[in-house]
Amino acid sequence: MEAGAGLAMQSSSRAVGVGARGGPGGCRSGALRGERRARLGSLRVGGLAAAAAAVRVRGAKPVAPLYCLKTSRGQETLHNSVDEALLLKRKAEEVLFELNGRCIYLVGMMGSGKSTVGKILAEVLGYSYFDSDSLVEQAVGMPSVAQIFKVHSEAFFRDNESSVLRDLSSMQRLVVATGGGAVIRPVNWRYMKKGLSIMLDVPLDALAKRIAQVGTASRPLLDQPSGDPYTAAFTKLSMLAEQRGDAYANADVRVSLEDIAAKQGHDDVSQLTPTDIAIEALQKIQNFVMEHSVASSPFDDL
Ligand SMILES: Nc1ncnc2c1ncn2[C@@H]1O[C@H](COP(=O)(O)OP(=O)(O)OP(=O)(O)O)[C@@H](O)[C@H]1O
Numbered sequence: 001m002e003a004g005a006g007l008a009m010q011s012s013s014r015a016v017g018v019g020a021r022g023g024p025g026g027c028r029s030g031a032l033r034g035e036r037r038a039r040l041g042s043l044r045v046g047g048l049a050a051a052a053a054a055v056r057v058r059g060a061k062p063v064a065p066l067y068c069l070k071t072s073r074g075q076e077t078l079h080n081s082v083d084e085a086l087l088l089k090r091k092a093e094e095v096l097f098e099l100n101g102r103c104i105y106l107v108g109m110m111g112s113g114k115s116t117v118g119k120i121l122a123e124v125l126g127y128s129y130f131d132s133d134s135l136v137e138q139a140v141g142m143p144s145v146a147q148i149f150k151v152h153s154e155a156f157f158r159d160n161e162s163s164v165l166r167d168l169s170s171m172q173r174l175v176v177a178t179g180g181g182a183v184i185r186p187v188n189w190r191y192m193k194k195g196l197s198i199m200l201d202v203p204l205d206a207l208a209k210r211i212a213q214v215g216t217a218s219r220p221l222l223d224q225p226s227g228d229p230y231t232a233a234f235t236k237l238s239m240l241a242e243q244r245g246d247a248y249a250n251a252d253v254r255v256s257l258e259d260i261a262a263k264q265g266h267d268d269v270s271q272l273t274p275t276d277i278a279i280e281a282l283q284k285i286q287n288f289v290m291e292h293s294v295a296s297s298p299f300d301d302l
């Protein structure tokens, strides 16, 4: 089956909310409706670091700040998530224009949050979301990447991964969460360079903790039948990171969780929400597009 045949089935641009921690209880961008929307022009962001202290629509005068009310932990969290959702929405509006339909490819190690952050970006940009691992599963007709590796081989998986990326590269307005190893084949970069690529850079310790939490069975390159899952994941991820460092560096922008945490005054990346990361990704995209004047679409000439 051709990889492209499954694309429509997988698309989901409405997959997740944009609230704090990305969880079901998080505050969604729907919070923008009503009177709060009118204040968007100059919202002071109490819940984020000083760097993100103010968001202003061009030419608008500052209005009353929306600070966290520190009366209770719950209220503070609510305000933080409203601040985050508004900032995310505002950034997405700016970036959307500059993207001009270009696709976004998220690259990074296993567990780096490509799917989690990718769904948020797709939702706020109104893009369709695809996961290249899932598309390979559909194309091959097998329920998991792990099974494809077992029954066929890694090389077979990689061939199909390249076909999927080739098919996706002819489209517009997509956010694609790529497989962790998609970066190793130069031909995949030819496809991904039709859009903008973002590398999610997450410390290995945080990756290994995330992966150990859910187990390694679904990730064949990390799977180890016995032993401590954290140690197994950490050891293998360290090796892969070493091998793939240069390949990940091909990405147009790098989003470092350590940098975001430092800006926000956290000493641990685990305190960052997926929304924090999505906001930083949008900011980095905007900087990249402005620096490289790539506002025109690669499809303009076609
Ligand atoms: N910012 C975050 N903070 C804490 N946990 C997170 C964060 N982002 C993602 N996670 C969790 O880490 C795990 C991996 O995330 P996700 O599936 O988005 O990564 P991925 O890069 O798509 O992984 P893979 O390439 O292996 O499929 C999930 O359990 C997810 O809930």
Ligand SMILES: O=C(O)C1=C[C@@H](O)[C@@H](O)[C@H](O)C1
Pocket (backbone or CB within 6 Å): 109, 110, 133, 145, 178, 179, 180, 181, 182, 218, 219, 220, 221
């Ligand atoms: O890092 C990798 O090489 C992989 C990551 C996963 O997303 C899958 O694409 C597969 O398990 C291989």
